[in-house]
Amino acid sequence: MNRLKLATVWLGGCSGCHMSLLDLDEWLIDLAAHVDLVYSPIADQKTFPEDVDLTLVEGAIANDEHLELIQDVRERSRMVVALGDCAVTGNVTALRNPLGEARSILQQVYIEHGDPRGILPSTPGIVPILVDQVVPIHMIIPVDLFLAGCPPSGPRIRAVLEALLAGTPPELVGGFG
Amino acid sequence: MAARTLTINGTLISARSNETVLEAAREAGISIPTLCHLDGLSEVGACRLCLVEIAGSAKLQPACHTTVTEGMEVQTDTPRLKAHRRAIVELLFAERNHICAVCVASGHCELQQLAVEVGMSHVRYEYLSPDCSVDISHARFGIDHNRCVLCTRCVRACDEVEGVHTWDIAGRGTNARVITDLNVPWGEATSCTSCGKCLLACPTGAIFSRGSTVAELERDASRIATIVAARNERW
Amino acid sequence: MEFQDLQIMAEQERSRRKAIRIHCCTSSGCQASGALELFHQLQAAVEAAGQNERVDIVGVGCMGFCGQGPMVSVEADGVLFEHVRPEQAPEIIASLDGGPCNVKQGDHAHPFFSRQLHIVRRNGGVIDPERIEEYIAVGGYQALYHVLHEMSPAEVIDAITRSGLRGRGGAGYPTGLKWATVAKSPGERKFVICNGDEGDPGAFMDRSILESDPHLILEGMSIAAYAVGADQGYLYVRGEYPLAIARLQKAIAQARKHDLLGSQIFDTSFNFRVDIRVGAGAFVCGEETALIASIEGRRGQPRPRPPYPAEHGLWGYPTLINNVETFGNIAPIITNGADWYAGIGTERSKGTKVFALTGKVRNTGLIEVPMGMTIREIVEELGGGTPDGTPVKGVQTGGPSGGCIPEALFDTPVDYESLAEVGSIMGSGGMVVMDATTNMVEIARFYMEFCMDESCGKCIPCRTGTVQMYRLLSKISAGQATAADLATLEQLCHLLRETSLCGLGQSAPNPVQSTLRYFREEYERLLRKRVRINLTSR
Numbered sequence: 008m009n010r011l012k013l014a015t016v017w018l019g020g021c022s023g024c025h026m027s028l029l030d031l032d033e034w035l036i037d038l039a040a041h042v043d044l045v046y047s048p049i050a051d052q053k054t055f056p057e058d059v060d061l062t063l064v065e066g067a068i069a070n071d072e073h074l075e076l077i078q079d080v081r082e083r084s085r086m087v088v089a090l091g092d093c094a095v096t097g098n099v100t101a102l103r104n105p106l107g108e109a110r111s112i113l114q115q116v117y118i119e120h121g122d123p124r125g126i127l128p129s130t131p132g133i134v135p136i137l138v139d140q141v142v143p144i145h146m147i148i149p150v151d152l153f154l155a156g157c158p159p160s161g162p163r164i165r166a167v168l169e170a171l172l173a174g175t176p177p178e179l180v181g182g183f184g
Numbered sequence: 185m186a187a188r189t190l191t192i193n194g195t196l197i198s199a200r201s202n203e204t205v206l207e208a209a210r211e212a213g214i215s216i217p218t219l220c221h222l223d224g225l226s227e228v229g230a231c232r233l234c235l236v237e238i239a240g241s242a243k244l245q246p247a248c249h250t251t252v253t254e255g256m257e258v259q260t261d262t263p264r265l266k267a268h269r270r271a272i273v274e275l276l277f278a279e280r281n282h283i284c285a286v287c288v289a290s291g292h293c294e295l296q297q298l299a300v301e302v303g304m305s306h307v308r309y310e311y312l313s314p315d316c317s318v319d320i321s322h323a324r325f326g327i328d329h330n331r332c333v334l335c336t337r338c339v340r341a342c343d344e345v346e347g348v349h350t351w352d353i354a355g356r357g358t359n360a361r362v363i364t365d366l367n368v369p370w371g372e373a374t375s376c377t378s379c380g381k382c383l384l385a386c387p388t389g390a391i392f393s394r395g396s397t398v399a400e401l402e403r404d405a406s407r408i409a410t411i412v413a414a415r416n417e418r419w
Numbered sequence: 420m421e422f423q424d425l426q427i428m429a430e431q432e433r434s435r436r437k438a439i440r441i442h443c444c445t446s447s448g449c450q451a452s453g454a455l456e457l458f459h460q461l462q463a464a465v466e467a468a469g470q471n472e473r474v475d476i477v478g479v480g481c482m483g484f485c486g487q488g489p490m491v492s493v494e495a496d497g498v499l500f501e502h503v504r505p506e507q508a509p510e511i512i513a514s515l516d517g518g519p520c521n522v523k524q525g526d527h528a529h530p531f532f533s534r535q536l537h538i539v540r541r542n543g544g545v546i547d548p549e550r551i552e553e554y555i556a557v558g559g560y561q562a563l564y565h566v567l568h569e570m571s572p573a574e575v576i577d578a579i580t581r582s583g584l585r586g587r588g589g590a591g592y593p594t595g596l597k598w599a600t601v602a603k604s605p606g607e608r609k610f611v612i613c614n615g616d617e618g619d620p621g622a623f624m625d626r627s628i629l630e631s632d633p634h635l636i637l638e639g640m641s642i643a644a645y646a647v648g649a650d651q652g653y654l655y656v657r658g659e660y661p662l663a664i665a666r667l668q669k670a671i672a673q674a675r676k677h678d679l680l681g682s683q684i685f686d687t688s689f690n691f692r693v694d695i696r697v698g699a700g701a702f703v704c705g706e707e708t709a710l711i712a713s714i715e716g717r718r719g720q721p722r723p724r725p726p727y728p729a730e731h732g733l734w735g736y737p738t739l740i741n742n743v744e745t746f747g748n749i750a751p752i753i754t755n756g757a758d759w760y761a762g763i764g765t766e767r768s769k770g771t772k773v774f775a776l777t778g779k780v781r782n783t784g785l786i787e788v789p790m791g792m793t794i795r796e797i798v799e800e801l802g803g804g805t806p807d808g809t810p811v812k813g814v815q816t817g818g819p820s821g822g823c824i825p826e827a828l829f830d831t832p833v834d835y836e837s838l839a840e841v842g843s844i845m846g847s848g849g850m851v852v853m854d855a856t857t858n859m860v861e862i863a864r865f866y867m868e869f870c871m872d873e874s875c876g877k878c879i880p881c882r883t884g885t886v887q888m889y890r891l892l893s894k895i896s897a898g899q900a901t902a903a904d905l906a907t908l909e910q911l912c913h914l915l916r917e918t919s920l921c922g923l924g925q926s927a928p929n930p931v932q933s934t935l936r937y938f939r940e941e942y943e944r945l946l947r948k949r950v951r952i953n954l955t956s957r
Contacts, residue, residue: 096311143306145306182300232919308907310890356874360876360882
């Protein structure tokens with residue numbers, strides 16, 4: 008039997024969704040019997056590999072690196088799951104949106120409410136460039152499944168993964184917060 | 185009072201002649217999603233979630249505002265209605281900043297519950313992300329306009345049940361806001377009796393009791409109906 | 420007041436007229452291009468020429484050819500002057516005695532005039548709207564007398580029904596049927612409301628009628644009140660029409676003074692009072708239930724119908740609401756008979772319709788044409804095509820609730836059903852001509868912005884759906900949208916049409932849907948393949 012190639016991606020989020028995934032404790036060992044974890048913040052793999060079966064995406068699109076990565080994710084994954092509220096709705100990551108475009112937020116954070124002698128972070132190639140408005144991932148790429156929750160609970164993630172492994176994609180609604 | 189016989193989703197049911205389709209359906213155990221409706225308050229037919237199909241009528245009709253008639257044939261759950269309801273709830277989520285994760289009402293919120301009821305997995309529309317204010321000038325309550333859905337339940341509860349009319353709406357379109365008195369901070373609204381009926385009536389975390397934190401705000405909106413019913417019996 | 424008194428007044432008015440009567444348009448359109456100053460200069464010129472005994476300068480209502488204003492006409496010989504400047508006044512007065520005159524002259528035989536049929540606008544540009552005597556001199560208030568003394572309410576309703584008149588506010592509901600419903604609805608009191616909250620961009624029919632012939636509307640309302648059993652009327656006029664309001668106030672005062680409004684009108688038991696209510700700048704108040712809420716002193720927001728105002732209207736009483744132009748047809752129908760009226764127009768759309776012809780068209784202004792005239796005749800013959808000869812692309816009827824009709828369908832006759840078939844509506848009468856340079860996506864965006872700004876915010880689909888649609892249209896227009904965005908736009912069209920609370924929201928998708936129907940390639944040309952996201956600028 009072919010082992011399923013699983014990837015998890017961490018975009019603009021707090022990593023809580025990954026913590027929730029790790030909360031599955033010993034079931035992760037069962038999971039490991041069925042999948043190869045080919046890309047993840049908890050695995051040492053620098054580039055997103057080709058030919059991935061399933062990718063769980065945590066976090067919203069908040070900067071240019073996210074924009075680039077999410078395109079690779081879509082092109083190289085058979086199935087993309089938005090994992091958690093930031094990926095599904097923008098959530099806390101998008102709380103900055105009402106405050107205006109990125110530049111004015113940086114100004115507020117680093118200058119007005121920070122050190123008055125401060126400077127705006129600008130290190131091309133090292134510090135990613137912010138997008139003006141944080142958006143959920145389905146605004147950029149087609150998403151196959153939305154698993155909401157802040158974070159989604161371990162058992163909920165497990166139920167979804169089990170269903171996907173069994174080849175029966177679940178219907179998911181609501182579950183925000 | 186005369187009775188009427190009608191069918192809802194093919195099931196024959198009986199109703200009192202002055203009942204609305206919504207009341208008749210609920211008595212028969214058929215659930216129709218609502219938001220601006222609250223037992224005990226007048227109907228405004230504004231949220232459009234309870235729209236139903238009625239045989240012989242080209243237009244969809246709000247169940248909360250449509251009186252039953254003899255032989256009426258009602259459909260409450262067709263694919264068309266489901267698609268519309270889902271779209272309306274998505275539009276609401278996109279309109280203001282509904283961040284369940286940091287909301288006092290999370291877990292006890294009608295909007296959050298509606299998302300489940302109408303089968304919303306995500307929002308297809310652009311988030312408008314308006315810059316909304318939070319007013320905590322009142323000693324006991326606060327209002328966070330980020331979470332307001334403009335259902336006007338607070339306006340009606342205050343006007344019709346408390347008899348005060350501290351609340352109303354200012355502005356129009358998506359710029360409309362619920363206001364207290366003549367658009368003064370709530371704490372300066374001298375007509376407010378601090379009765380808390382607006383808090384009971386609010387379906388989301390927009391109106392909250394000060395001091396409550398994430399997911400702590402539990403209210404019983406049915407108390408409005410209880411008050412109204414008790415008064416009607418006594419008087 | 421008796422019938423004889425009307426005739427005496429008319430006779431007195433006619434006998435005090437001087438040999439030469441010069442009409443100077445003093446409606447809003449011409450006033451905006453200096454007609455008031457011209458009016459005073461004409462009076463001064465008559466004075467200076469010592470012609471006071473012979474020449475009368477009369478401020479009249481709209482002559483229709485607004486694009487050529489200010490307009491002046493000499494009644495007896497029918498000479499028409501266009502674009503008249505105040506300093507040309509002496510020249511015009513001198514020309515009465517054969518003096519040389521270089522003022523631009525209009526042509527009554529021009530199709531713009533000759534193809535029109537004036538019923539509602541018959542007194543426009545002919546009488547001084549500020550003097551009831553002039554209205555009476557052309558037969559005014561005789562229809563009301565006739566109705567009160569010789570017809571039962573049922574006979575009046577029957578006449579209106581047989582005339583085939585349909586609501587001129589846009590929807591085309593049969594007027595007689597509406598009157599009959601109000602008449603039959605039980606109620607201690609009943610009300611008549613005239614809807615003068617005209618708000619479509621580019622539409623000014625009702626303003627012109629109110630400014631040019633206010634008594635025609637009062638008479639129409641009075642006849643309606645008698646027919647349905649009402650004793651109180653309200654004229655709801657938008658606040659942006661100060662001249663119409665001032666003239667209506669004057670007209671009401673004059674009618675009261677002559678006992679043509681008030682108690683025991685024409686010595687019958689019929690009482691009727693009319694008050695003006697001024698709108699405060701909300702388009703949605705043209706919707707009848709919102710208008711009623713506004714008159715009641717509440718926030719101008721619609722409520723679900725049924726119940727309809729005919730049964731449950733102002734303060735819960737049966738209420739008749741008709742549009743200005745509808746009321747303008749009433750007295751002529753009574754005077755000339757239902758059969759006369761039913762003989763004009765098409766099978767299902769009777770009479771005439773007033774249109775405000777604007778946009779990329781040579782002859783702009785107000786026209787009143789028989790129902791059934793084709794759009795091509797209106798745009799090409801009356802309108803004279805585009806000013807610079809650029810091909811015409813389409814015409815928007817019905818304002819933000821209407822649709823865009825492409826040139827290929829210009830042989831469509833203007834009647835309620837035909838316009839609906841091609842995806843537009845008759846609407847209140849705005850007719851905006853577009854030429855080949857017009858960007859249809861921008862047109863749709865413009866009307867959607869209007870609907871978004873004017874949405875009252877009560878129901879969710881309209882309040883927030885219009886914002887989403889406006890944003891999608893902006894995105895398409897800016898070349899930033901994908902095919903998925905266009906699909907979302909079309910889904911929203913469907914949602915708003917089916918679920919909005921009132922006509923504003925239900926019809927808001929019309930401009931989008933009709934431009935998509937006829938000019939879809941203009942949208943698709945602008946789509947891109949990949950989503951684009953703005954990065955912060957360094």
